[in-house]
Amino acid sequence: MIQTPYLLFLGDAHDPLAAKVAQGIKDWRPEYALGQFRLEGCQADLGLPDMSIEEAVAAGVKTLVIGVANRGGVIAPSWIAVLKEALAAGLDIASGLHNLLSDEGELVAAAQMHGRTLHDVRIPTVAYPIANGEKRQGKRCLAVGTDCSVGKMYTAIAMEREMVARGMKATFRATGQTGILITGGGVPLDAVIADFMAGAVEYLTPDNDPDHWDLIEGQGSLYHASYSGVTMALIHGGQPDALILCHEPTRTHMRGLPGYGLPSLEDLRDLSLQLAQVVNADCKVVGISVNTAKLSDADAEAYLAEVEARMGLPAVDPYRQGAGRLVDALAAV
């Protein structure tokens, strides 16, 4: 686990979108986001207090999180001095960039000298077990998608927020780099070795209180030729009691695969449920989460109403409408 709270390093972000990891932390874990650190020319601003390293330490910050994606995912030379200052001041550093902190000799040396930890969340640090398929106590909900990048993380984390607000026991379980940085822990599933994928998901969602829900971040899609194996491991390792179908209605082909159309929500429902019932005979599909960002208010409303009537399940856009109705459906399981 990454120690909290955080100082969010925005570097020299060339636009606000480049700081989307930091934005996610601020949105979903505001209690972790004590301040931001910006270099000259930074075009992003989260509206958090700008802090020096010294001020961050005084405020109780434990970890500097690189919350910005450079073009190419690299650690810019201009960042190194600040990162070394942070290590010297007693902060850990966490990063989800493709280029690893642990490949930067100066940072490794500084971390060793000061007894600090470099967290590269893109790669696993745990020797995950082989999945044993045994039933675990507590309940689990998994977001599955018609495609990649249709809002599975957003759906799971929005449901967690709603459930916690209602006093339900709920934990978002991150399986991707952004989710791990937001929550401070998780499994970077796309970087796990094949034989241990399902075991990593079991590790991520252990025994819990009987009335506790894990909200598991989905990855890929059963219908995405590149990543379907990862999705399969989530279903069989996660042993879900409930599935939420996630969809983006304007997409014309599978992400990155121009020759592949999207499956219908009916197909996704039937296939996901069949596979989930291999490991949990009681699994149910409870709701549909639609990313309507590219639709007008009126079109979104009409689309959701049509899907809801057709599928006989609550269909909502948690960004526009909140996750309340999805949580209602989960609570009824």
Add this chain to the structure above:
Amino acid sequence: MIQTPYLLFLGDAHDPLAAKVAQGIKDWRPEYALGQFRLEGCQADLGLPDMSIEEAVAAGVKTLVIGVANRGGVIAPSWIAVLKEALAAGLDIASGLHNLLSDEGELVAAAQMHGRTLHDVRIPTVAYPIANGEKRQGKRCLAVGTDCSVGKMYTAIAMEREMVARGMKATFRATGQTGILITGGGVPLDAVIADFMAGAVEYLTPDNDPDHWDLIEGQGSLYHASYSGVTMALIHGGQPDALILCHEPTRTHMRGLPGYGLPSLEDLRDLSLQLAQVVNADCKVVGISVNTAKLSDADAEAYLAEVEARMGLPAVDPYRQGAGRLVDALAAV
């Protein structure tokens, strides 16, 4: 690719079964198996000429293959002197053991000194691409199983032998350590990083002549909670034109998962085909391969007849009966 032909190192095998990798090479690639090397006390004998390292080099051997599994999969101290002698004499070494050649300092130093290669086939050495899902020329047949270890490798390699004997264009494509050592190449799929599994299978089965068949070794099972993601990647990366269902009729639960019963052949047929048709709409299930080793001749015959009548597909045990009828079915696709 591992250079052939081989000297099969049997070490101090405590029984014939410990040398089953070497036996597989001798059975399936006799032209690679020029000789065997046994230490004192070796309880295995493949009936090949016993050769010293010097004799093997003189006979044209290029690689010493460690064809024996120690208890614990380790490289025994008593082997090191022979392995160093082989490197000094100009041989490469290949191993599928859990303990890696590349972790043995003495061997690494000797290989460097003599310009030889250590092949640890348990780990990938290629940076596999992300799968692109594009249609490739040539045909592909994949063995899928109701469970792990039901004869998928045997089925694929037996079909290759039959096809080559008939003058058909066919290549067995290994996806596990034993298959890789037998054929000299392949992808150790269970050790590939999640995001690249399907891409590794595409890499393994590239464009080929329109009338060429890849016979792809299956792994795991769609119904095996621990490994189903690997199976899924094989189906979506392999883009099979034909599927062979593999089954072992006496198994009472999924291998290693006492709480899980086996699926029916009908379930396996329907699910495998549905998933394969995501990437290849023309895929067909063409036959059934049953491992009847634990049945009497009469029981095996009765079981195969019952399955064949019930499923409407040729059902054979390729070990007892040869793979001819499976190849007939493939040729008819």
